[in-house]
Amino acid sequence: MNTVLQAVQIQRLEESSLERIITLLEQCDMYTSSVTFESSSYWIAQLDGLDVGCVGLEQGFQASLLRSVAVLPRFRSSGVARTLTLFALEQARSGGDQADYLFTSDMGPFWTRFGFIEVPLETLVQALPDVPQVQSALNQRWLEESRAWLKSLEPQEV
Numbered sequence: 001m002n003t004v005l006q007a008v009q010i011q012r013l014e015e016s017s018l019e020r021i022i023t024l025l026e027q028c029d030m031y032t033s034s035v036t037f038e039s040s041s042y043w044i045a046q047l048d049g050l051d052v053g054c055v056g057l058e059q060g061f062q063a064s065l066l067r068s069v070a071v072l073p074r075f076r077s078s079g080v081a082r083t084l085t086l087f088a089l090e091q092a093r094s095g096g097d098q099a100d101y102l103f104t105s106d107m108g109p110f111w112t113r114f115g116f117i118e119v120p121l122e123t124l125v126q127a128l129p130d131v132p133q134v135q136s137a138l139n140q141r142w143l144e145e146s147r148a149w150l151k152s153l154e155p156q157e158v
């Protein structure tokens with residue numbers, strides 16, 4: 001394991017810390033308009049007390065939407081996003097989710113590394129009709145500009 005990953009700590013954020021997620025996402029040129037703690041959880045990766053990356057999960061029924069995976073530019077290529085992604089997927093799986101979805105228009109090659117496959121947009125919308133990012137896509141009319149991805153989550157072996 002590299003030294004960055006040995007030092008990274010993942011911290012679950014309270015609703016009062018929304019600003020920390022917004023700040024990180026803005027530094028990574030990511031959208032922030034639908035970030036909310038409603039039916040959602042967010043985690044931050046910290047390195048020596050500095051917020052360097054984040055990930056969010058929007059909760060549906062036996063499925064969730066992975067979102068806002070971002071790492072500050074100077075901390076990239078060290079496995080921080082991989083650590084955050086695997087952590088969030090495990091949170092989803094251990095919470096009983098059978099599938100995780102996400103939107104991305106151009107980062108498919110990144111997500112295939114984690115076993116995501118592309119599915120029709122309608123599949124995601126039907127699976128998670130009420131989560132904030134789907135509502136944002138429908139209300140702000142960006143759904144057709146994005147693409148939907150799915151990863152099935154295996155139940156934990158006993």
Ligand SMILES: CC(C)(COP(=O)(O)OP(=O)(O)OC[C@H]1O[C@@H](n2cnc3c(N)ncnc32)[C@H](O)[C@@H]1OP(=O)(O)O)[C@@H](O)C(=O)NCCC(=O)NCCS
Nearest residue numbers: 028069070071076077078079080081082083104107109110
């Ligand atoms: C994409 C992003 C999160 C990657 O963060 P990172 O910490 O550098 O990623 P990691 O070091 O954990 O890399 C994990 C794997 O993804 C690969 N990867 C990293 N960036 C990639 C990219 N842009 N495209 C394809 N693969 C990528 C790495 O090579 C690595 O593969 P490996 O495990 O087989 O070696 C980061 O570049 C970022 O914050 N970008 C802006 C926000 C963004 O686009 N987020 C994704 C939203 S869909």
